[in-house]
Amino acid sequence: MRALGLGAARSSQLPELLQQLEAENVDSTGDGVGDVERLRRDQDPNQIGEVSLCGDVPRYGCSLVAAPGNGGGFSAWADWMWAAPLILGWFRIGRRA
Amino acid sequence: MGSASFAEMVQFLRIACFVVAGCLLFVPEANAYPWMIRHYYSGCGNCHADPSGGELLTEYGRMISEETLSMDWGGADEAEEEDGEERPFSSPFFGWFGTPEEVLLGGSMRVASLYRPALDDPLQVFPMQLDLMAHVRVLSQLRFAGSIGAARVPVGSPHARAAQVTRNQGESYNAISRTHWVAFDFGEDGVHSVRAGRLNLPFGVRMSEHVLWAREQTRTDRESDQQHGVALAMAFEKMRFEVMAIAGNYQVRPDQFRERGYSGYLEVLLGEGVMLGVSSLATRAADDRLEPVGMTSWRQAHGAMIRTRLGEGTALLAEADLLKRSRGTAGYVGFLQVDHELVRGLHLMGTAEVLDRGRPEQSNEAQVGRGQAQWGGWGSVQWFPVSHFDVRADAISRQGEPLQFMAQLHTYL
Numbered sequence: 001m002r003a004l005g006l007g008a009a010r011s012s013q014l015p016e017l018l019q020q021l022e023a024e025n026v027d028s029t030g031d032g033v034g035d036v037e038r039l040r041r042d043q044d045p046n047q048i049g050e051v052s053l054c055g056d057v058p059r060y061g062c063s064l065v066a067a068p069g070n071g072g073g074f075s076a077w078a079d080w081m082w083a084a085p086l087i088l089g090w091f092r093i094g095r096r097a
Numbered sequence: 098m099g100s101a102s103f104a105e106m107v108q109f110l111r112i113a114c115f116v117v118a119g120c121l122l123f124v125p126e127a128n129a130y131p132w133m134i135r136h137y138y139s140g141c142g143n144c145h146a147d148p149s150g151g152e153l154l155t156e157y158g159r160m161i162s163e164e165t166l167s168m169d170w171g172g173a174d175e176a177e178e179e180d181g182e183e184r185p186f187s188s189p190f191f192g193w194f195g196t197p198e199e200v201l202l203g204g205s206m207r208v209a210s211l212y213r214p215a216l217d218d219p220l221q222v223f224p225m226q227l228d229l230m231a232h233v234r235v236l237s238q239l240r241f242a243g244s245i246g247a248a249r250v251p252v253g254s255p256h257a258r259a260a261q262v263t264r265n266q267g268e269s270y271n272a273i274s275r276t277h278w279v280a281f282d283f284g285e286d287g288v289h290s291v292r293a294g295r296l297n298l299p300f301g302v303r304m305s306e307h308v309l310w311a312r313e314q315t316r317t318d319r320e321s322d323q324q325h326g327v328a329l330a331m332a333f334e335k336m337r338f339e340v341m342a343i344a345g346n347y348q349v350r351p352d353q354f355r356e357r358g359y360s361g362y363l364e365v366l367l368g369e370g371v372m373l374g375v376s377s378l379a380t381r382a383a384d385d386r387l388e389p390v391g392m393t394s395w396r397q398a399h400g401a402m403i404r405t406r407l408g409e410g411t412a413l414l415a416e417a418d419l420l421k422r423s424r425g426t427a428g429y430v431g432f433l434q435v436d437h438e439l440v441r442g443l444h445l446m447g448t449a450e451v452l453d454r455g456r457p458e459q460s461n462e463a464q465v466g467r468g469q470a471q472w473g474g475w476g477s478v479q480w481f482p483v484s485h486f487d488v489r490a491d492a493i494s495r496q497g498e499p500l501q502f503m504a505q506l507h508t509y510l
Binding site: 093 | 192208261263265271389486510
């Protein structure tokens with residue numbers, strides 16, 4: 001990242017530089033997994049193998065799920081999902097009446 | 098862990114083994130036992146897909162629920178004929194569609210509101226449970242079951258996180274799976290089973306109040322405390338047990354936070370409507386998930402429980418457990434709950450609970466809840482107006498904690 005010009009005074013360029021890193025498929029350790037992909041997996045791109053970026057803290061989610069989950073887009077309607085069975089039940093009662 | 102505390106741990110385990118063995122020696126004879134002790138119903142496996150109870154209901158369980166739990170409004174739940182099939186309202190998904198005999202479907206949707214007058218923002222409303230469940234019998238002795246749902250909890254919350262399937266570590270929604278397992282049934286009518294997968298830990302009274310200290314401190318609630326492993330469950334005429342070899346929770350990583358060990362209970366029907374049981378749990382992890390210190394962490398809980406009918410419409414549940422953790426002195430946790438059904442479907446409940454986690458070994462100073470008893474009390478009302486629905490309100494007062502009121506609307510699909 002420093003080679004691409006990232007510094008404390010230019011942190012606003014971080015998203016752009018990350019895109020550039022991914023486009024160029026930069027792999028600092030040469031272990032076959034790109035730096036940006038390592039970051040997506042919460043792993044240190046400067047270490048060979050799967051070394052956690054966060055150190056010794058518990059992380060949650062199934063080990064078999066490849067990509068990190070992001071429930072952001074789900075939230076808007078999931079907050080109201082509990083109401084769906086009420087509607088289903090109400091219509092069912094209405095239909096039987 | 099120092100050698101002294103390891104010796105203490107071993108001694109603690111020995112005592113627990115003697116207690117369990119002693120109870121086994123006095124088992125009168127073998128057979129199934131009631132879950133709804135008030136109504137003398139026996140055998141959790143008759144009403145639930147899980148042999149130790151909870152979650153997905155069988156067809157028989159739905160019928161019993163309709164006949165004993167829901168308020169009696171005077172009319173029968175008549176089956177409606179559609180597509181040549183009769184499906185009562187109490188059927189899965191209100192009878193909107195039918196399922197083959199080999200398939201059980203269900204779901205649980207729970208919205209909760211929490212009111213804590215002492216806080217700046219006293220009212221919180223949130224979806225507490227959004228789960229769908231399925232169970233398929235493939236051969237006469239082979240069954241598959243699982244649940245899938247969604248949860249959103251704050252970072253660092255002890256709830257839901259441990260059941261995550263997706264890997265979002267922030268505050269957005271995650272897909273969760275609390276249980277998923279395969280079972281092989283054996284014995285006459287398949288009343289015994291061996292299961293493998295993510296299972297509820299067999300320990301103590303299996304109840305819905307997951308924040309009760311007895312469930313929280315033993316980490317044996319049905320909310321997200323399940324673990325992967327293999328369990329043997331056997332049910333006889335007057336005794337049942339389930340014991341599980343815990344392989345760790347593979348929805349938590351890295352491996353150092355996975356607990357391995359065993360958990361089990363044994364319950365005996367002492368007389369009509371009186372059941373006595375013992376539970377035991379011991380696990381070891383390279384580090385504790387909820388209180389990480391970077392050192393090996395042993396956790397033990399051993400105790401007794403009783404469930405009894407106290408006359409018409411009243412039941413008593415009680416549990417007392419010894420607690421022991423690495424780098425801490427021994428502690429205890431327990432509760433006593435009296436449930437009275439005023440009229441069918443309307444319950445009044447009073448619960449008293451006590452907790453002493455034990456104090457840190459390096460400290461001689463006892464505090465409330467750590468070296469000294471902490472007391473709590475719940476006053477609750479639960480109403481099952483019609484099949485599939487119940488509402489519940491709780492007032493919870495705990496020593497050293499602000500008073501809180503909780504209300505829940507629960508739909509069982």
